[in-house]
Amino acid sequence: MSLQFITGNSGNGKTKYLFNRIVKEAKANPRDNYLVIVPEQFTMQTQRQLVDLSENKAIMNKIGRASCRERV
Numbered sequence: 001m002s003l004q005f006i007t008g009n010s011g012n013g014k015t016k017y018l019f020n021r022i023v024k025e026a027k028a029n030p031r032d033n034y035l036v037i038v039p040e041q042f043t044m045q046t047q048r049q050l051v052d053l054s055e056n057k058a059i060m061n062k063i064g065r066a067s068c069r070e071r072v
Contacts, residue, residue, distance in 0.1 A: 023053045
């Protein structure tokens with residue numbers, strides 16, 4: 001799969017389009033892994049949206065941090 005840019009104004013459905021596509025691809029290819037990168041504050045919201053869109057209302061996931069801030 002090549003890199004694709006999804007552009008549009010706020011509220012045009014870019015996120016919904018991407019999430020629906022991820023759920024559709026995951027259903028068609030259940031052994032493949034999918035990486036969804038979002039800011040940390042949107043992790044729970046993103047998970048909830050993907051679960052709601054999935055047919056069986058469940059996803060398997062592993063959440064990790066791309067980076068950690070060191071507190072001084």
